[in-house]
Amino acid sequence: MTRLxxxxxxxxxxxxxxxxxxxxxxxVQDMTPSKEDVGARFTSDHYSPYAGRNFPTxxxxxxxxxxxxxxxxxxxxxxxxxxxxxxxxxxxxxxxxHGLRAKLGRPLDWLVVSDHAEMYGLMPQLLAGDPxxxxxxxxxxxxxxxxxxxRDRIFDxxxxxxxSLSTDTPPIDNPDAIKSAWQAYTALADRYNDPGSFTAMxxxxxxxxxxxxxxxxxxxxxxxxxxxTVVPYSQFDSKNPEDLWAHLAEYEDRTGGDVLAIxxxxxxxxxxxxxxxxFDGTPLTAELAALRARFEPVxxxxxxxxxxxxxxxxxxxxxxxxxxxWDASNLNGTQAxxxxxxxxxxxxxxxxxxxxxxxxxxxxxxxxxxxxxxDAHTGMAAVEEENFFGKHSGVEPEPNRWEHIVIEAPDPExxxxxxxQASGGYAAAWATENTREAIFDAIERREVYGTTGSxxxxxxxxGWNFNPEDAASRLPADIGYAKGVPMGAxxxxxxxxxxxxxxxxxxxxxxxxxxxxxxxxxxxxNEDGSRGExxxxxxxxxxxxxxxxxKLPAVGNTVDVGKATWTNTIGAPExxxxxxxxxxxxxxxxxxxxxxxxxxxxxxxxxEAMRFNVQMDSNVPMTTTERAYSSPxxxxxxx
Numbered sequence: 001m002t003r004l005x006x007x008x009x010x011x012x013x014x015x016x017x018x019x020x021x022x023x024x025x026x027x028v029q030d031m032t033p034s035k036e037d038v039g040a041r042f043t044s045d046h047y048s049p050y051a052g053r054n055f056p057t058x059x060x061x062x063x064x065x066x067x068x069x070x071x072x073x074x075x076x077x078x079x080x081x082x083x084x085x086x087x088x089x090x091x092x093x094x095x096x097x098h099g100l101r102a103k104l105g106r107p108l109d110w111l112v113v114s115d116h117a118e119m120y121g122l123m124p125q126l127l128a129g130d131p132x133x134x135x136x137x138x139x140x141x142x143x144x145x146x147x148x149x150x151r152d153r154i155f156d157x158x159x160x161x162x163x164s165l166s167t168d169t170p171p172i173d174n175p176d177a178i179k180s181a182w183q184a185y186t187a188l189a190d191r192y193n194d195p196g197s198f199t200a201m202x203x204x205x206x207x208x209x210x211x212x213x214x215x216x217x218x219x220x221x222x223x224x225x226x227x228x229t230v231v232p233y234s235q236f237d238s239k240n241p242e243d244l245w246a247h248l249a250e251y252e253d254r255t256g257g258d259v260l261a262i263x264x265x266x267x268x269x270x271x272x273x274x275x276x277x278x279f280d281g282t283p284l285t286a287e288l289a290a291l292r293a294r295f296e297p298v299x300x301x302x303x304x305x306x307x308x309x310x311x312x313x314x315x316x317x318x319x320x321x322x323x324x325x326w327d328a329s330n331l332n333g334t335q336a337x338x339x340x341x342x343x344x345x346x347x348x349x350x351x352x353x354x355x356x357x358x359x360x361x362x363x364x365x366x367x368x369x370x371x372x373x374x375d376a377h378t379g380m381a382a383v384e385e386e387n388f389f390g391k392h393s394g395v396e397p398e399p400n401r402w403e404h405i406v407i408e409a410p411d412p413e414x415x416x417x418x419x420x421q422a423s424g425g426y427a428a429a430w431a432t433e434n435t436r437e438a439i440f441d442a443i444e445r446r447e448v449y450g451t452t453g454s455x456x457x458x459x460x461x462x463g464w465n466f467n468p469e470d471a472a473s474r475l476p477a478d479i480g481y482a483k484g485v486p487m488g489a490x491x492x493x494x495x496x497x498x499x500x501x502x503x504x505x506x507x508x509x510x511x512x513x514x515x516x517x518x519x520x521x522x523x524x525x526n527e528d529g530s531r532g533e534x535x536x537x538x539x540x541x542x543x544x545x546x547x548x549x550x551k552l553p554a555v556g557n558t559v560d561v562g563k564a565t566w567t568n569t570i571g572a573p574e575x576x577x578x579x580x581x582x583x584x585x586x587x588x589x590x591x592x593x594x595x596x597x598x599x600x601x602x603x604x605x606x607x608e609a610m611r612f613n614v615q616m617d618s619n620v621p622m623t624t625t626e627r628a629y630s631s632p633x634x635x636x637x638x639x
Contacts, residue, residue, distance in 0.1 A: 049475075049478075054432070055432070055477060055481045056430035056431055056432050056442065056447065056477075057477065059428045059429065059430055059457055059458075060109035060110055060199075060428070060429045060430075060431050060434055060439060060442075061108050061109050061110075061426050061427070061428055061455055062108050062109055062110035062111055062112070062199070062201075062426065062427050062428075062429065062439070063089065063108060063111055063112065063373050063374050063381040063426060063427060064112045064114065064201075064203070064217050064219065064262055064300070064371065064373045064427055065112070065114050065205070065217050065262075065264075065300065065303065065373035065374055065375045065376075066085055066089075066111065066112065066113055066114060066373075066374055066375075066376055066379070066380075066381050067113075067114065067115055067116065067205075067375075067376065067377040067378075067379070068080055068081055068082045068084070068085050068113060068115055068379040069081055069082075069123055069124055069127075069379065070082055070113075070115040070120065070121050070123065070124065070181060070185065071115040071116040071123070071205075071377065072116055072118055072119050072122055072123055072161055072162075072164075072165065073116065073158065073161060073162045073165070073377060073392075074115075074116075074123075074377035074378070074379070074392060074393075075122070075123025075124065075126075075127070076123065076146060076154065076157060076158035076161055077097065077154070077158055077377070077392050077393040077394050078097050078377060078378050078379050078392065078393040079097045079393075080094065080096070080097060080378065080379025080380065080393075081124075081379065082113050082115070082185055082188055082379075083188055083192075084379050084380075085111065085113050085379045085380070085381070086111060086113065086188070086189075086192040086200055088102065088103070088104065088379070088380050088381065088382070089104070089107065089108045089111040089198075089381050090107050090108065090111075090192070090198045091103070091104055091106075091107030094379075094380065096378070096380070096389065096393070096396055097378070097393040097396065098393065098396045098398075100389075100396060100397065102380060102382065102387075102389060104381075104382060104384070104387070105384050105386075105387055105511060106455070106511070107198075108198075108381060108426075109198065109199065109434055110198065110199035110200075110201060110429070110434065110439050111198075111199070111200060111201070111381060112201045112202075112203040112217065112219055113185070113189070113200075113203070114203045114204055114205045114217045114218075115185070115204055115205065116165070116204070116205050116207050116234075117204050117205060117206050117207065117218075117232030117233060117234035117235075118165050118170065118207055118234045118235060118236060119170050119171075119172060119174075119178070119234075120178045120181050120182055120204070120231070120232050120234075121177055121178060121180070121181020121182070121184075121185075122172060122174070122177070124181075125177060126139060126142060126143055126146070127143075127146065127147075129143065132174065132177075133172060133174070136172055138171045138172055139172050142157060142160075142161065145157035151394075155394060155405070155408075158392075158394070159408055162332075163210070163332070165207050165210060165235065166209070166210030166211070166235075168236075169236060170234075170236050175231075178231055178232070179231050182204075182228070182231050182232060183224070183228050185202075186202050186223075186224035186227045186228055187224050188200075189201070189202045189224065190223055190224045193223075193436060195433075195434065195435045195436075196433065196434055196435070197434065198434070199434055199435060199436050199439055201219055201220070201436050201439065201440070202219075202220040202222070202223070202224065202227045203217055203218055203219040203220060204217070204218055204232040205217050205218070206218060206232070206233055206234065206235065206241075206244050206261070207234070207235055208235040208238075208239045208240075208241065209235075209239055209272070210331070210332060211268075211270075211330040211331045211332035211333070211334045211335065212268075212269050212270050212272050212330050212331070212335075213264060213265075213266075213268040213269045213270075213272075213273070213330060213331040214241060214263070214264075214269055214272050214273050215263075215264045216241065216244060216261040216262060216263055216264065216296075217261065217262045217264070217300075217373075218232070218233070218244075218248070218259060218260070218261050219259065219260050219261075219262065219440065219443070220257065220258070220259050220440075221257065221258035221259065221436060221437060221440040221441075222255070222257040222258065222259075222436075223436075226255050226257045227257075229251070229254070229255055230247075230251055233247045233248075239279075240279040240280075241261075241279060241292075242278065242279055242288055242291070244261060245261070245288075245291045245292060245294075245295045245296075246291070248260075248261065248295050249291070249294075249295070258440065258444075259295075260295055260296065260297060260440075260443065260444060261295050261296050262296065262298055262299065262300055262371070262373075262443075263296055263299050263300065264300050264303070264375070265300050265301065265302065265303050265305055265306060265307075265308040265375075266299070266308045266344070266345040266346060266347070266350070267305070267306050267307070267308040267311075267325075267326055267327060267345050267346065268305060268306070268326060268329075268330055268331040268345075269330070269331075269344070269345055270329070270330040270335055270337055270341050270345075271340070271341030271342070271343075271344040271345060272344065273344065273345060273350075274344045274345065274346075274349070274350035274353055274366060275344050276344075276353060276356075276357065284357065284361070284365070285361070286361040286362060286363055288365075289357060289361050289363045289364070289365035290363045290365075292365040293363055293364060293365050293367055296365075296368060297368055297369060297443060297444050297445070297446050298368050298369040298370065298371050298443055298446060298448055298631070299347060299350070299366075299368045299369070299370060299371070300371055300372065300373050300450070301347045301370040301371065301372060301425075301450050301629055302324075302372040302422070302424050302425040302450055302451075302452050302629070303372060303373055303374060303375045303422070303424060303425055304374055304375050304376060304383070304390075304391045304421050304422055304423070304424065305326060305331075305375060305391070305421075305422070306324050306325060306326030306327075306422055307323045307324040307325065307422065307424070307452070308345065308346050308347055309321075309323070309346065309347050309348060309370075309595070309629055310323075310346055310347075310348045310349075311325065311327065311342050311345075311346050311349075312325075313339055313342055314342055314343060314346060314348070314349050315348065315533065315535075317535070318535055319551070320519075320595070320597060320625070320627070323452075323625070323627070324422035324424070324452070326416070326420065327342070328413065328414050329409065329411075329414040331407070332407065332409060333407065333408075333409020333410060333411060333414030333415060333416075334409070334410060336411075336414070347370055347629075348521065348523060348533065350366045350368075351366060351523050351591050351593075351632060352523045352524075352525065352531040352533070353366060354366030354367055355523070355524070355525035355531070355589045355590070355591065356525055356529065356531065358589065358636075359525060359589065364634075367634060368446065368631075369443070369446030369447070369448050369449070369487070369488045369631030369632070370448070370449060370450045370593070370629045370630065370631050370632075371425075371427035371428070371443075371448050371449065371450040372424055372425020372426050372427055372450030372451050372452060372453075372629075373425060373426070373427055373450075374424070374425065374426075375391070376389070376390075376391065376392075377391060377392040377393070378390060378391075378392060378393050378396070381426075383423045383424050383425065383426070383453040384423070384453060384511075385423050385453065385601070385602060385603060385604045385607060385624065386602070386604070386607045388421075388423040388604040388607075390406075390418070390421060391406050391421050392406070394406075395418045395421070397608065397611075398612070399612040399614050400614065401418045401608070402417070402418045402419040402605055402608060402609075402614070402616050402620060403417055403418060403419065403616075403617075404417065404418045405417060405418075406418055406420070406421060419605055419616065419617075419620045419621075421604075422452070423452075423453050423603070423604040423624075424451070424452035424453040425450055425451055425452045425453050426450070426451050426453060426455065427448060427450060428448060428449050428450070428451060428455075428458070428628075429442040429443060429447070429448045430442055430447045430448065430486065430487075445488055445489070446487065446488025446489070446631045447486050447487060447488045447489075447631070448487075448488065448631055449487060449628055449629060449630045449631055450628070450629050451626065451627065451628040451629070452624075452626050452627050452628075453626060454509045454512040454513075454598060454626035454627075454628070455509040455511070455512070456506060456507065456508065456509050456512075456515075456596050456598070456626070456627075456628040457505075457506065457507040457509075458504075458505070458506050458507075458594065458596055458628050458630055459476055459477060459480060459486075459503070459504065459505040459506075460486065460487040460502065460503075460504050460593070460594045460630045460631075460633070461476075461477075461479075461480030461481070461483070461484040461485065461486055461487075461502065461503040461504075462484050462485055462489070462491050462500055462501075462502050462592065462633035463483045463484025463485065463491070463492070463500065463501060463502075463503075464484075464491075464492070464494050464498055464500060464501065465483055465501065466479075466483055466484060466501035466502065466503045466578050466580075467501070467578060468578050470483070470503050470578050471503065471505075471576045471577050471578040472576075476503055476505040476576060479503060480503050483503075484502075484503065485633065487593070487594075487630045487631040487632070487633060488631040488632070488633070489633055489634075490633070490634045490635075490636065491633060491634065491635045491636075493638055494638070495638065496586075497584075497586050499580050499581045499582070499584035500580070500581055500584065500592075500635060501578060501579065501580040501581075502520065502578070502579050502580070502581075502592065502633070503577075503578055504518055504520070504538065504539065504575075504576070504577055504578075504579065504594055505574070505575075505576040506518050506539075506574065506575045506576070506594075506596045506628070507573070507574045508571075508572075508573045508574065508598070509598075509626075512598060512601060512626060513566070513568060513571060513598040513599040513600070513601040513626065514541065514568045514570065514571025514572055514573055514598065514599050515541060515571050515572050515573070515574065515575050515596060515597070515598060515599070516540065516541060516555040516571055516597045516598060516599045516625070517537055517539065517540040517541070517552060517555070517575070517596075517597050518537075518538055518539040518540070518575045518577065518594060518595075518596050518597075519535055519536060519537055519538065519594065519595045519596075519597070520535075520536045520538050520579060520592055520593070520594055521533065521534075521535055521536075521592070521593050521594075521595055522534050522535075522536065522581065522583075522590060522591070522592050523590065523591050524585075524588050524589060524590040524591075525588065525589045525590075526588060527587065527588070534583065535550075536550065536579070537550060537551075537552045538577050538579040539575040539576070539577035539579075540552055540555075540572075540575070541555060541570065541571045541572035541575065541599075542555060542556075542570065542571075542572075555570055555571055555599050555600075556570045556599070557599075557600045557623070558570060558599070558600070559600050559601065559602060559606075559622075559623050561602070561606050561609075561622045561623070562610075563610070564602055564606055564607055564609075564610035564611075565602075566599075566600070566601050566602055568599070570599055571598070571599040575596075586637060586638075587637050588637065589634075589635065589636055589637060590634070590635045591632040591633065591634045591635070592632060592633050592634075592635075593629065593630045593631065593632040593633070594628075594629075594630040595627060595628070595629055595630075596627060596628040597625055597627050598625055598626040598627065599625070600623045600624070600625055601623065601624060601625075601626065602622070602623060602624070603621055603622055603623055603624040605620050605621065605622055606622040606623065609622070
């Protein structure tokens, strides 16, 4: 069928509408392009709407935070190797430490095995009875306990080994073994790295300050040859993150390589992760703020140890702020948490603090994107609600793991039990291809987002001239990149009082619940130094209406906990909208990010109760509302 121009088609329709069909046919035939015209059009190098694209077209799912037997703490319980971790992530079946067959519902696209730097590789040597390790008093004592087959003794020893990571010197010091284990790992990562199919990225975890959890995962853009010029930088080298950044800078300057660090979930740092002070307590300097901004482009907002996006104390008007909240103490339960600590632990508040520091220092150390990851110590990046294998191998699936201890604290009030584990999360990268370089670059430019485990597809663009018609496009990214900037970027410079506009598109995970709503979270810094936030419901499913305060009625709930089922008879498979800030003040620094909420679905505890036919306590949650958090887009006043 000949494709006519808009003018030709309009004319034909008008004539047909007047009842002159034969006349219309004759005139259309007269206007039919010649063979030469058609040939010229179809041979144009711009005929394909996809030709020449240079932006990411597919989101890639991964995990930046996974531990195996090589980590000193994980290795006390798990027997899965780094190779098992890569195999599992790319979709192969493995056998867990306690003999269960396990496989992901869908493979991941990329993985960082981030074993602890401290005494890297010790545990496989210890468990194998390595003579050099057993010749030390500490090595012999740990070996005897871990070989006892007594679950309580093994658990107590595991906690003792974890505690040793907070000491000033390593209980067992073997630099040659660390180097050998590191080089074995980097070679393995190179072997499993399959550009275009599966990315095995090299990395490790720097673990500092023990209970206050200011840990970082270090990721390399580089291959083994370059990564082998260093060994993992550990807290035995320094407990100060400023020294870690200096070490990373030295690596880049010396090798020409590229490396970054990702701070962990802040909710267990007892006010230290997003502090406005240097490590020694002195006021933050512009130099150190710039160093942090350089090496920490994203933060881990959600994982198994709870959610760190927002807290109800900080955001009392946010009905979705109290989600998988761990807020009783620091990581190991040695210090109770106080309310004044919370403002330095949660991503949303950190973004506000970053605006304040930028006004004071000229640099925003917290201009960071958001991701999720697992922090699983099982060797398996398995956080699907129906396929959750727990924080560590001491709490693998079994009838009573919901009440087993996950983290034992000196004060029983702060002990963490199995049911409190959150089955999350994952990191989503808008990378141009599935390679180390492209995924690293996506993280570095902050074009990433995090989820609590569901694989929601999320696009978020900001600019100055998006209009409602743009939301009707089936290719929102084409318009988004052409007219604005993606998540993680700064709004382009703009003069005048026009408010910024945003294009947002969210698509449900085909395996999970429909979408309830899309929200824009805005934070800002007033001229007097005070800070504010507002949550806008911008798109939602069903025939619901905002009340006078901008609140939206609940979407409903189809979960049947007893049968461990739910239906997608409510919610929407996708939500796409254009939104313009109705409260914009061009003189005020601000950030915007998107939160997507699913309809209620089954939490892992409900699946467990059904499978093992157990009755859990009434305080154990059985449903969840999976969600996605975009990286922000920032606005800075001109002049």
